[in-house]
Amino acid sequence: MRNRSVTYSSEATFQALADPTRRAVLDLLRRGSQPAGEIARAFPVSRPAISKHLRLLRRAHLVQEHRQGRNRVYHLNPEPLRAVDSWLDQYRTFWKMSLTNLKRFVEAEYSKETNQGHAPKSNRKTSKGDL
Amino acid sequence: MRNRSVTYSSEATFQALADPTRRAVLDLLRRGSQPAGEIARAFPVSRPAISKHLRLLRRAHLVQEHRQGRNRVYHLNPEPLRAVDSWLDQYRTFWKMSLTNLKRFVEAEYSKETNQGHAPKSNRKTSKGDL
DNA sequence: ATGATCTGTAACCCTACAGTTACACGACGG
DNA sequence: CCGTCGTGTAACTGTAGGGTTACAGATCAT
Structure with a gap:
């Protein structure tokens, strides 16, 4: 239900894709879902920086988060692409x-x-x- | 002569595509080349604003400019895409x-x-x- | 209960950028 | 030569973004 033909703001999508780090996050998530900290560890920037990137990606519906204990596992949602x-x-x-x-x-x-x-x-x- | 396999910075490309106005400019140019002023008249913003957008698009090699009298005609270069x-x-x-x-x-x-x-x-x- | 862990967020820089108005300069038409 | 047209750019403003550090809340292990 509401699985097909959901229209995402391509505005937010293009904007999310503008940053190289965010694209790299997506590339990373393509290999498999990961918790936020794990993602952050893959980049030279600080963890809060990645957290903000994830917020933008969430806003563009390019990633989805689901809680798993104290972890927040992020997985890719390629639909807006x-x-x-x-x-x-x-x-x-x-x-x-x-x-x-x-x-x-x-x-x-x-x-x-x-x-x-x-x-x-x-x-x-x-x-x-x-x- | 450096016609094929020129590598563009996809960085600049993604970034240029982030702005809706710039995407609209490209969409416009897809219908045919136009001088800067003509392009500007198609948008609600001021002409210098468009001029700056064109500068960014130029930087990303998404458009090319060639002088034609006192006009600057812009045409699309889809290659970086x-x-x-x-x-x-x-x-x-x-x-x-x-x-x-x-x-x-x-x-x-x-x-x-x-x-x-x-x-x-x-x-x-x-x-x-x-x- | 307590402390460590995972995470998001607030507060704060600094830079980039989208928009404006004012100006400079080359090209044309008289 | 002079005015106008087409265009880019400088100067400036406001806002969003990306980075940081410090802090708060939830969850887990003990």
Whole structure:
């Protein structure tokens, strides 16, 4: 129940992913769940620092915590990453094209209409025929 | 000439992607290159604010600028996003599993060895057989 | 009960950044 | 040459983030 199609704020997700330590925490958790202290010991920074990182990750629902005695075991929740994935998906077609060609195309495209419209007008999205 | 396999700092990339406005700028540029002013007009914030966003995006090599008369035309460079994609790739297998099952698995896994080792030791990475 | 352990949080730095307004400078059009 | 346009940047403010140390609360062993 409420397992599928829960929408997470991709805002919080992207923001959580911005910090290298947090990404490393996720990478660590990918190998298996760990209690907070254990996680902290894997990093050069202080334990409270990691605790705050975990708070952010929790806020983004990228990790979930469950108490286990006096430990707080954290485990990964990859679900919010789907949003990142689908955002990224819109760009995948782009990096299939040669960059220099894309650049040339765009430059030509723009100088063709220097003071009318600026971008390729409607949904004329860089059709491969131009390359 | 240094066209392929240029390594971008995924650090700068993730950080650039953290801001919603910058992601929107990229989304905009996906429709076609535009001069700075044009981009700025698409957002509620001031033009210098966008200029600074563009600086960050430039720093992350997510956009490239080329002068065109007195305009500075920005175009998208999706290349650094590959790093994000490949980082994300390590998580794709995870979100194929049911979350509740994953959770149960991990909990069981941990309580099995409460005070010995904490994580599934070596590279025993949640083989699908457990679900 | 008592003390050690695990953890989160508050209080406090300092830096980065998103936003603003004001300004500087090159490019164009007369 | 002069005004305007397009753009970047400096100066400044407010806020959030990441780091620290010190402390508080819960749990466990004795």
